[in-house]
Amino acid sequence: METPNDTKLIKISAVPALLAELTGVSRQRLTIYNWIKVGCRTHDARIVKLQTKKRMGQLFTTRARLEEFIREVE
Numbered sequence: 001m002e003t004p005n006d007t008k009l010i011k012i013s014a015v016p017a018l019l020a021e022l023t024g025v026s027r028q029r030l031t032i033y034n035w036i037k038v039g040c041r042t043h044d045a046r047i048v049k050l051q052t053k054k055r056m057g058q059l060f061t062t063r064a065r066l067e068e069f070i071r072e073v074e
Contacts, residue, residue: 009053009060012036018063023070040073048072 010018012032020026032050034040036059039047051065 007062007064009055009062010066012052012059012061015061015066018066019070022067035069040069042073046072 013029015032016027016029019032035050036052037049039049042048048069050061050069052059052061054060
């Protein structure tokens with residue numbers, strides 16, 4: 001069951017700070033955009049993309065989708 005924090009939309013510009021909080025690793029905003037458009041290769045050679053929603057011309061994701069992306073890439 002998703003909690004309200006899991007469904008709260010987060011601007012892509014805020015994702016690097018959240019990523020640093022979750023993993024201790026900082027990434028640039030351009031890296032996040034590459035994860036959305038191109039994806040990231042996993043250890044078993046799959047391509048995983050960060051899932052987003054577009055609202056009013058801006059890209060958003062949720063904490064749950066970011067955590068799922070991190071789990072799949074690790």
